[in-house]
Amino acid sequence: MSADRAADEPADAPDEVDPTVEMADQAGLDEPDLDRGIVEAWAAKMISNPDRAYRATFYVATIFFLVTTLFPFYWLFVIAVTPRNALSTTGVLTPGGTPRVDVDLPLIDAALSVPVGIGEINLASFAQIFTTLPFHRYIFNSFLIATVATVAVLLVGSLAGYVFGRLRFRGRNAMLLLVLVTSFFPPAAFFIPLNRLFNTNVDVLRPLISAGSLYNTPYAIFIPLSAIFLPLSIFILMTFYSQIPDGLEDAARVEGTTRIGALFRVIVPLSAPGVATAGVLTFISVYNEYFFSSLMTDGQPGNWAPMLEGILRFQGEFEVLYNLMAAASIVAVLPVAILVVVAQEKIVSGLTTGAVKE
Amino acid sequence: MASVTLEGITKRYEDVTAVDDMTLEIEDGEFVTFVGPSGCGKSTTMETIAGLTLPTEGTIEIGGRDVTDLPPKDRGISMVFQNIALFPHMDVYDNISFGLRLRKYDQEEVDRRVEEAADIVQLEGMMDRMPKEMSGGQRQRVAIARAIVRNPDAFLMDEPLANLDAELRVHMRTQLQRLHRELDTTIIYVTHDQAQAMTMSDRIAVINGGVLQQVAPPLECYNEPANRFVAGFIGSPAMNFIEGEVVDDGFESQYTRIDFDPAAHGVTPGQEVTVGIRPEDVFLERDSRKAASPTKAFDAVVDVIEPMGKEVNAYLLFDRDVEASAEGRGEGQLLINLAPDTEIGEDDDVRIVMDRENVHLFDRASGNAITHSLE
Known part of the structure; x- marks a missing residue:
């Protein structure tokens, strides 16, 4: 080490030391008797060892985000397990009906009610949501609509993404802009014309749909939602497809595929992370969508009303079953949560395939 | 096995003429090399033969059949690319058998042909490797196996050795010559390296600025260059x-x-x-x-x-x-x-x-x- 230094550095600076250590040393020399407070000592430690500060900041930030994102779920869970008659006494952190004791605070004239013990935990609401209403049917409806929309968006988005990402033609940028412009409109702007359109009886549809109109069918939800979420997927897929080398597509075509065959056999599998991203985003957006979902059906489960309608159905004329709504919300989140976990593994595996033995 | 005939092939992009009125007859079983400096139109010519780009004018015949308007898959050709272009998400077996499986050959036939092709390029025992786990030379051999497994009428090779290091390139050069002797198939080979053109070909087609300069056996190009460009391009060090x-x-x-x-x-x-x-x-x-x-x-x-x-x-x-x-x-x-x-x-x-x-x-x-x- 010292030999290296001597070789690397000019001879007049052989005693140079780490500047932070030097600073600390000097501070120690100048103020030998200073009795530092806790905060000051902590600050000095952070300055001399900034990695600790960064790590501390990381944990603070992570915990902050975890709390803000996970607390609503906890809150939902607390409400869901609260018995119906105890809903009014639900605390911030405790289910309603938890026995409490008032503790007088000294000096100020106030009392704090502290929870002691555990009250009645009512897990039955997770079963009641299926018995009170066919909530599983609502979830199935939503799941089906979101799945069909995702498949449709990925299919059309792949074709469009291929064209925009891999072909050069006149008017490409103008058309791309047009696609982008469609996503500028607020979805509400489409609602009235679409609602009238879907309520019109179209005779050619009669053999397919009993009423002859799209209202109260899953098509009424997934068609507009697919169209609204399509531009985003086109942009994601376009970016990924444009990065696949031309040689691979040429090779596939020479080997015996058409352009479309090359797209689905070579380009799409190699863009798996992009396809997964676009698919997950579309699925979640359609599954969670409120506006069209609540207006394009009459809310009957048999008429393909989505999950959202199911949750709102627990709100009756005379009472609101908050505990059931909370339980239904938690149950409704599960399919999406599972999907994201599965897709995330796919995304990660897609990124790291073959990279290990490089 | 088939002859390849280009008749007045022209390829124009907006205001650039990449290939200008190229007429060339390549005989059955011949090894012809397109050689010329970068951007001379040799790769474009090959792409029009493969059907990856369509010529603006002219016709292409392979084995006496007009293929000008056919998609690449129906032309009876196979191709080896400069960047090797193995499908990264498939193992060696899947890569080699890709074309056969698309053509719905039965499993036994696919296995037999893949084994045969792998045997020719000495790839035994590597069938389940992924392209990323292989060296440049091995990948190139897989690409060649993928090309020969379908028994095409003609091979197109677009600078297949350009991405290999110098030693391997010389080695693969002799391998390709041996392959040509064994298969006796028409090979059209594109390179900018006149040394490869000289050593491997039956005939060299020297291209410059999209125009065919001379088509002749290597030594004729060397000894009797048709014009100053050919004279300067063929031979190292140059004339x-x-x-x-x-x-x-x-x-x-x-x-x-x-x-x-x-x-x-x-x-x-x-x-x-x-x-x-x-x-x-x-x-x-x-x-x-x-x-x-x-x-x-x-x-x-x-x-x-x-x-x-x-x-x-x-x-x-x-x-x-x-x-x-x-x-x-x-x-x-x-x-x-x-x-x-x-x-x-x-x-x-x-x-x-x-x-x-x-x-x-x-x-x-x-x-x-x-x-x-x-x-």
């Missing part, structure tokens, strides 16, 4: 060119004079011509007996010497006042090949002769060859 004029009894330039009878070679006094002479056809005056028919000697100064082992390359200047050009060999500079034991030093004054038998004459305006020997 020397001396700009000058035909006079009553020969050729004269600023520094040189070659005596010959203009009438006997179809030139007229006053015509502006370029003399081309290959480095190995220039000799020191003291070795002039090596030349079949030496010209008169003229003076030069040695500028730089490059000993190559089996020979010595010497860059000469005709005059001490000539400034060596930074870009290639300029006017007044000459490169000569000497025997390795030649005693010569930089800055020496030397006298040199050319071998009249191998002096090429080109018309300066058109670049076309006038004669390949002044004998």
